[in-house]
Amino acid sequence: MASEQKERILRFYRGGEGEETAVRLLDLAESVMKTRKFRISPFLDPYGQEIAETVRASFDGLRLDFDGGYAGAERQRAMLRHEDFAGTPGGYEIACVAAAWNGQFARLSHRDVLGAVMGLGIARDGVGDILVAQDTAKILCDAKIADFIAERLTMIGAVHVTASLGDLAEIAPREERIKEIRATVASLRLDSVAAAGFGISRSRAADDIAADKVKLNWQSAGSASKNVNEGDVLSMRGRGRVEVTEVRGRTKKGRIVIVLHRYF
Known part of the structure; x- marks a missing residue:
């Protein structure tokens, strides 16, 4: 990739919300092109996914796929892969942590759950979608930190919760009205x-x-x-x-x- 093209991408996103994401994705893409292997990004929101598409289009021979842990996920991880890579990628390294509480006495929102997870010192890009029901929440996250969250997430606000590793296969595809x-x-x-x-x-x-x-x-x-x-x-x-x-x-x-x- 010509340095001028890289600078154009950086200049376009410089000073905006996408700057840090663009820098990180460009670094991953350059690593892929050098090693001819693959790299996995942190979780990206839809804007970050658009940036990944822009980066992919700037490298000949770079392939791009996304996965958020279940069909229809909004926040997804990008897999940047060289077209000559002959091996089998190890997957997107996504896990699920299931949190539960007594729904008769407490109502928790997506914001409550996200705040509690980030309160553990978890960066936002380590967390994917959070699916909240009446008395449960399924937290999609980087597989490397799933055990940590399951062990440390005992309170969400003033509500006691129990957390354990969940099964991605049990998450139903997202259906939007x-x-x-x-x-x-x-x-x-x-x-x-x-x-x-x-x-x-x-x-x-x-x-x-x-x-x-x-x-x-x-x-x-x-x-x-x-x-x-x-x-x-x-x-x-x-x-x-x-x-x-x-x-x-x-x-x-x-x-x-x-x-x-x-x-x-």
Whole structure:
């Protein structure tokens, strides 16, 4: 890979949320090309997976696959592999830790569970999806730290939990519900589209954007006045995500007609 091309990638992501991920993936890719073997990345969110695709396209002979431990996982690990590698990769090194508590007396959220895991000193990129039910949570993680989490995770907030190694094969494929929303908005400002997609007021949407609860294409949204485009994805903490599937033009009153797909 030409140094100029590498610098272009780094320059594109420099100063943004993707900079650290781009640097790490480029290092892994260069190692693969040098050894002609394979490397596994930490867990990547969808934006990180897009960066991995960009890196792959910059190296001739580099292959890329993803796995998050079960079908439909949002956070996944990337396997970067040289096309000449003749061996069998050892897998994605993903394990499951199952945590359980008394659901009659406590309700725990994804945020609660993630906070407790990170409170053990675990980095965010060592953890994949967290699947929370009424009284259980399945925590996908790097296999190297699974035993540590299972042994040390005894409290989530003020709730006592028991944790043990789980079975990835028991995790059902992710099934998402999709609701199509047809709406008109005064402009394609982020707060207007978010309000229409998530069924909240524009002022509430603006407040959530300011509180960094809304991401645009998996990055911090920043300003409520930012314009969105067809194909953009908005995600809101606790409310799922919305894809702008069509921008159809204007009504006679000058409002913009949009079609959104909301995923639950």
